[in-house]
Amino acid sequence: MNARLRRAVIAGSLAVVFVCELATFRRWELKRRVVQLIALAPLSLDEVSLRGSLFASDSRYGAFLESVARAVPENAVVAVVAPKRSDFEWYTAHYALAPRRVVPPDRLRSADFVAVFDPGSVPHPGESWPVEFGSLRRLR
Secondary structure, X not given: OHHHHHXXXXXXXXXXXXHHHHHHOOHHHHHHHHHHHHHHOOOOHHHHHHHOOHHHOOHHHHHHHHHHHHHOOOOOEXXXXXXXXXXXXXXXXXXXHOOXXXXXXXXXXXXXEXXXXXXXXXOOOOOOEEEOOEEXXXXX
């Protein structure tokens, strides 16, 4: 009897989980995932990781942050200046530059470096050096 009760409880629990999941099931999301899988299947592993990463929305911004991370020591404080200032880009900068501390441009006094994302800019000689899609300047 104990085994029957246990099986009934497990079956009932699975039925509740199934019903709850069915209520939030979105066909369009399944279709989107299948289309994405078909598109990513022939790519190399590096290309797949780049397209499926945080940088998929703006690959230039991702390349900029990665080049800043390579150029700046891990214990540095970096002020990131970008033309578009959304929460997502701010989160991405924190994520990509970790363990470095990232501060907004209005807190330059506390920063060791300032990284400027501007794909069209040319850094001023002697003041800063180029990084991919931007420039980097040491403040102290």
